[in-house]
Amino acid sequence: MADDSYEKTEEPTPKKLDDARKKGQVARSRELSTALVLIFSAIAFLFVGSYIASAMFNVMQRSFMLSRDETYDKVHMFQILEMSVTESAWPVMMFMIISLIGGIYGSIALGGYNFTWKSAAPKGNRLSPVQGFKRMFGTNALVELLKGIAKVLVIGGMAYIALIIFEDEALHLDMELYPLNLFHALNMIEWAFLILCLGMIPIALIDVPYQSHKHNEEMKMTMQEVKDERKNAEGDPQVKGRIRKLQYQAAANRMMQDVPEADVIVTNPTHFSVALKYEQDGNRAPVMVAKGADELAMHIRKIANAHEVPIIESPMLARAIFYSTEPNEEIPSKLFMAVAQVLAYVYQLKAYKNGKASRPKPLKKNLPIPPELRR
Structure with a gap:
């Protein structure tokens, strides 16, 4: 039988994912990044494309209408340059900013923001011919091939749809007045560009879950790796057990x-x-100074007998205090009445032994213990 402890069947632990993230190993989708950059650019083109076209039209029109004297006037040429920059700077900057936002968000949409120098460090396996052969003919290469074919088919289909939509308008552009036909053509190009970019959405929707699944499969761990990680994080169970035993013994000795x-x-x-x-002279309620079960309980009774400390049998009260109170803690307020009766009986019994009082009545078996504290 095969040893299952060396097969990667276990889900990655948070520590494994965190360590991988520090090394730059996070799920990424190039298709999602490309789709968002193109769609953001297309939307920006729709909003500021007409402003860019108007600015370019004004610049070109002014530049081709220079007189002979203006071409020899250096001051005037700088004025034309300033006008050209002023006309086109704002719409071009807006287009670039929106596209930049799309590029940044597309890079971190899957996997989140992650910066590390380790991912940029040179790796020897990238130079290995064997590893290169596996990358060329492996499962990932097949998936990339299928995505490439899908992109050609989908983008080609979207281009065909755009041609059908704008066919009639494009054929009648020559019948429109100049320069309105130029702006009309630009408007068709803007919408056609958006239609083509929308074709990347189904590719990205398929690639994102695939990349997430692929990353999760790569991060999976063997049973032995999980055990080793737990041992490193929590310590050797035998050592921890020994430490707990020593701590228990030290606490018992103090009690x-x-x-x-x-x-x-x-x-x-x-x-x-x-x-x-x-x-009796303090402001604290009765305190439980020691407790024990089984052998430790017998040891407590031996010490009590050796030092003539009264021992009272009250099973229900003993269990209630044992489970509700820790050493050096005050007893719960709901047990005040029951403990007060026990202490009163002990004080009366001590006075009787010293000849200062009559023999006390036996302690009641049914002490007032709330139902929620009964064990």
Whole structure:
């Protein structure tokens, strides 16, 4: 059987995608970029094309109407140059800005903005004849060939549609007055250009999901790579388990040091033990100074017996405190009444042993514990 751990079947992790992005490996679609540049340029041509044509018409008309004296006057020639630049600068700049926006947005529409020098670094595999042969006759080359054929067919079809739409107008341009026929021809060219550019939309709509899928397939990981990445990110599970065990032991040792100072130990009686301490002169509620389950619970009881700390059996209260409170935290306010009864019983019992009070009544088994805290 083949080893599945070395087949790229796993989706790329966020770390893998982030590392690839830093290397410049992001999904890109040249067809989308080309389509947006052309469409933005066509739209800009529709809006400012007439202004550019008017500016060029005025410049050419003025330039071809120079008198003999003006051609020898250097000052006048500079004035003509200034007029030419002033006439054409604004509409040409507007066209260039809109086209530039389309080019920038087309480059980052798929994959987002990403700048890195690593993608520009020379790569030895690009000079390899074997790799070049694979690029020429691989799947990607076949896809590029199919896209090229599709572009020829689609753009050719859009050109045919544009010819049909403007055929009658184009044939009657010679019957229109000059210079209106020039501007009419320009208007037809603008719309024909837009129609041709719209032909790139279906190509881009096919190429974008293909490039995204291709990038995702290239980024896929083997099961072993996922395990190695998780191990590097989180650490060796055995080491982490050892660290957690040491941390637990250190925390348990700190808790055990506080058990002799507790006022009472509330037990399950065998599975859980919690040590409570209440400073009557302080402003804090009773504090749970230590807790443990199973072996640690037995250890707490041994320490309590050694230091004569009272042990009270109250399974429901022990479980409620164990699950709702962490060491050195005050008990929840909803358990104040139940803990107060336990502490009162302990103080009365201590006074009875010292001969200062009568024997207290046995502690109630059903202490007031809210249903949401019962375990």
